[in-house]
Amino acid sequence: MSLQTALDKRQNNFDLLRLCAALAVMVGHSFWIQPHHGRVEPILQHTGLEYSGSLAVYTFFFLSGMLVSSSFERQTNVIRFAALRLTRIYPALIVCVALTAFVIYPALADSGLASTLFGHDAIEYFAKNTWLFSGVQWTLPGIFETAPIKSVVNGSLWTLPLELECYLLVLISGAFGCLHSRARMIIFAVIASVAFAYLLAHGSSFGPLQALTNKPTGYSFYPAPFFLLGMVLYVFRSHVKTNWGVLIVLFVAYAVFRKSSIAAPFFYVTFVYLLLALAMTPSLHSLVPKHDYSYGVYLWAFPVQQIVATRYPEMDNLVSLAIAVPATVVIAALSWHVVERPCIRFAHSRFGRPRTNTTIHDGSTRSN
Known part of the structure; x- marks a missing residue:
């Protein structure tokens, strides 16, 4: 099967990969949010390059590069494309940030309900994290003060x-x-790659550009190049096919060179090829979820895990996932059914239909 077939006929597992990636972020974060007896995240310990959370973020951006490009091609105009993209990101984000700032924060902060609810900290947190273009605010005073990641409310928003x-x-x-x-x-990919390399070498005083080269703890690479690669593969989609034999060869090559200076290229090539193979494996189609809860899981996982870690500080981080994951999935389901899907439907009705009748899920951003 080619990537074009997977995209055009929706014979793909993109929603399944996105949900798995959102849950992988929770697993990866648990080793920092609730560290247990010096336990190290296993992928980071094995590779020395990445951990499950960073690989999950790369997965989101790689799939988005392909699927958001597909979305652009299917829209009747730029306004419709922009409206659908913003509608997919902002409603659930606004609800998440509002509930965090004006419900969770006053309920859990040490300084009391009145001072937090009517103080400027919650308002500032809400304003900055719903604007996004000036970066995000991770912390609020007086909450999660005893947590290993002190005062950080939602580290995933970056x-x-x-x-x-x-x-x-x-x-x-x-x-x-x-x-x-x-x-x-x-030509576009070469120009964008050169510009990205220039930013890495020289930096930028322009805030939005700084986000492109942000590399948090546990990351050895950057998400943006994965998005660009997804765009390139979308354009070459009729030629993109996978073979499990090739994947085995790549795994063996990485294993052979794992301790060498060229381990990183083999690792990232193998990782991307694995994502493509999984995305187009027919035997996984039956596991694709009916509803797309991945964005809700991504938005709510960090604050839920912080709450669990604060309430049960001595709990094993893997055991804590047995509490945090179900709670997060329930909230994500509410987010999808009450906020996300109604807003998506409204955007479709308000801005008309795409230029084709093909329905494709399109991006980090889950479904269009």
Whole structure:
């Protein structure tokens, strides 16, 4: 099966991969949120490069590069594309940040209900984390003060400004016709890669650009190049196919060179190829979830895990997941059915239909 078939006929496992990635973020974060007797996250311990959380974020961005490009190609105009993308990100985010700032924070903060509910800290937290374009605010005073990651309310939000910037890449490339021209896409990818390398080498005083080169603890690489790679593969989708034999060879090559200086390239190539193979494996189709809870899981996981870690500080981090994961999935289900899906349907009705009747789930961003 080619990537084009997987995209055009929805014979893919993208929703399943996104849900698994959101849950993997929870597993990875648990080793920092609730460290247990010096236990090290196993993927980081084995590779020395990445951990489950960083690989999950790369997965989101890689899939988004392909699927948001597909979304742009299917829209009737730029306004519709932008409206659908913003509608997919913001309603659930606004609800999450509002409930965090004005319900969870007053309920759990040490300083009391009145001072937190009517103080400027909650308002500032809400304003900055719903604007996004000036970065995100991770902390609030007086909450999670005894947690290993002190005062951090939602450490996962840092990827959202970066995701919006990556949407601009799709918008720019689409405006110049790169999404239906392989030659133009190659030129665009080279220019974008050179610009990214320049930012890495020289930095930037412009806040939004700083997000592109942000690399938190546990990361050895950056999410944005994975998004760009997804865009490139979308343009070459008719030629993109996977073979499990090739994947085995890549795994063996990585194992052979794991201790060498060239281990990293083998690792990332193998990782991307594995994602493509899993995305197009027919035997996994039956496991694809009916509803897309991945964004809700991603938004709510960190505060839920912080609450569990604060209430049960001595609990094993893997045991704590038995509490945090079900609670987060329930909240994510409410987010999908009460907020996300109604807003998606409203956006479709308000901004008209796409230029084709093909329905494709499109991006980090879960379904369009």
